[in-house]
Amino acid sequence: MKLKDIILLIALGMAGGAIYLLPYMKYYFYNQMVDSTGLSGQDLGFLVTMYGIAQMFVLLPGGIIADRISSRTCICLSLIATGVLTIIYGYVYTSYIASLVIWFLLAFTTLFLAWPAILKSVRAIGGENSGTAYSIYYASNGLTGALGGYLIIKVYSACIATSGSSAYTYGMITSALVNIIIALVLFYLLRDMKESASGASKMPTVKDSLTVLKLPIIWVITLALFCTYTLYVGMSFFTPYLTDAFHMSNETSGTLSLVRSYVFMSLTPLTGLIADRLLKSTLKWFMLVCPILIIVLLGVIVVGENVNVVMLVSSLTMLIAFFICTIYSSMFSILSECKIPIAVAGTAISLVSIFAYTPDMFIQPLFGYFADKNQYQFIFCGLILASLLAGISCFILLKMNKRKAITD
Secondary structure, eight states: OOOOHHHHHHHHHHHHHHHHHTTTTTTHHHHHHHHOOOOOOOHHHHHHHHOOOOOHHHHHHHHHTTSSHHHHHHHHHHHHHHHHHHHHHHHHHOHHHHHHHHHHHHHHTSSSSSSHHHHHHHHHGGGGHHHHHHHHHHHHHHHHHHHHHHHHHHHHHHHHHHHTTTHHHHHHHHHHHHHHHHHHHHHHHTTTTHHHHOOOOOOOHHHHHGGGGGOOHHHHHHHHHHHHHHHHHHHHHHHHHHHHHHHOOOOHHHHHHHHHHHHGGGGHHHHHIIIIISSSSHHHHHHHHHHHHHHHHHHHHHOOOOOOHHHHHHHHHHHHHHHHHHHHTTTTTTHHHHHGGGGGHHHHHHHHHHHTTTTTHHHHHHHHHHHHTTTHHHHHHHHHHHHHHHHHHHHHHHHHHHHHHHHO
C-alpha cells in the first residue's frame, strides 16, 4: 500500500473519530453525563435509540447519493454540521426533549452522507487489502476519538470545580471545535478524494444500486455485522460496571473506556495484516476471535463482583475489548471478501448498516436498564450470544463464498 493511500486512510479515520464524539459520548463520558444531565442509564440509551430510529430513514438514500457525489464534500460538510449541533446541545442539554431532538438530527449530520462516503472510500483505497485498509482507518479513528474524548474529559474535570454546570457546556464546545478543525484539515487533505474513491468508470443507476437488496449474501453479512456491533455496544457498559461493582472512580473508568473504545483501535492494523496476509480472510479471523470472546466473557461471569479481584476483572474487560475492536474495525471488509461490487458499495454499506446498527434502537436501552438495576450478568450473557451468532454467520459466509467460487 502506497504512503499516499495510508495518509488518506488516516485522514478518513480522523473524520470518523471526530464525527461520532457526540452521538456515542456515553461510551467514554457515561458517568459525567448522568451527573450533569440527571438522566439514568436507560435515558441515555434512549438518546441513542432516537439516533437509531433516524438512521432507518437516512442511511439508504444517503448511500445512493454517496455513490454519486464527492466524498470530500459529504465528509467535510457533515463534520461542520455536527460541530454546530454539538454547540447547540451544549446549551440545551438540561432539556431531555431537546437532547432527543439533537440525537435525531445527528443521524443526518453523521450518517446520511458521511458514513457511506467514508467507508466506500476506505474500500476503494484498500482494494484487495481491504482488511488492512479498514484497520488503518479504525486505528486513526480510534486515536482521534481517544484524543478528542480525553480532551473533553479533561476540560470538563478542570472546569467542574470552578464553573459548575458550565463545565458540561465547555466540554461540548471542545467536542465541536475538534469536528470543525478536522473538517478544515480534511478539506485540504481530501482534495483528490473523488478521484481516489471513484472506483468505477460508469455511474450506477438507482436500479443498479437497489439490486443489492436481492442478494441473499447481503442478509447474512447483515447478521454478522449486527452481532459485531452488539458486542461493541455492550463494551461501553464495562464503564458503569467497574464503577458500580468495584467502586472505581469516574475519571479512571472513563479513561479505561477511552482505551477500550479508541486506543485499542490503534492496534488493529496488526490484526488486519494477520487477516489479509496470514489467514487470507477476515471471515476466518472472526471465527477465531468469537470463541475467545465467549470463553473470556464466561470468565467475567464466573469471577463475579468481588472488590478483591478488581484488577483481574479490569484486565478481562480490556482483553474482551481488544478482540471486539479487532473484529469491529474490519467488519465492513466482509463486503469486499464477499465480492459486493464497488460501484454500489455506498448503497450496500448503507443497507447493511440500517439493520447492523439497530442495536442502538433496543440493545442500548435494554443494557442501560440492566445497568441501572445492577444486573450486569444479563449484559454479559447477551454478549456471549452475539459472539456465538457472529461466528456462525461468518462460517455460513465462508461456505457461500466457496459455493460461488465453484459455480463461477
